[in-house]
Amino acid sequence: MTRQELRAGLLDAYERQMGLCDRLEEVADSLPGRLDRQQCLHLARMIGPLIRRAHAAEERELFPHVVQHHEGGAELVEQLRLEHVEDECFAEEVQHELMQIGQGRTDLAPEATGYMLRGFFEGIRRHVRRERELLAEMLRTRPN
Numbered sequence: 001m002t003r004q005e006l007r008a009g010l011l012d013a014y015e016r017q018m019g020l021c022d023r024l025e026e027v028a029d030s031l032p033g034r035l036d037r038q039q040c041l042h043l044a045r046m047i048g049p050l051i052r053r054a055h056a057a058e059e060r061e062l063f064p065h066v067v068q069h070h071e072g073g074a075e076l077v078e079q080l081r082l083e084h085v086e087d088e089c090f091a092e093e094v095q096h097e098l099m100q101i102g103q104g105r106t107d108l109a110p111e112a113t114g115y116m117l118r119g120f121f122e123g124i125r126r127h128v129r130r131e132r133e134l135l136a137e138m139l140r141t142r143p144n
């Protein structure tokens, strides 16, 4: 895989995750009065596959390089992998709640749903920023 392809694939994975975060923020901001239920159902269907696909690409393309070339890379990658596992579990909870509010039958108060959504997308944004820095570092140091 060339440097260009690598860069494009990973940048795409990060773009998609950040786009998802923006749309979840729109949902959180729209609670409870301006909620777009169709949008919630759409996001519920896409969130799991989007996150899992992005993580798989990162673990395949970025992590081996970090282990090899970054000081303390093995520990760092272990931490990032753990965050992937946690975020995938959290994504399942968010998916369930999006489905519930999309169907108009949630048990949670709007504040609780908003709190859950914000906890999720703020965590993803932090994580993605960190990995984007690592990708930028990798692209600076990789020979071809």
Ligand SMILES: [Fe+2]
Pocket (backbone or CB within 6 Å): 055, 058, 080, 084, 127, 128, 131
């Ligand atoms: Fe990641």
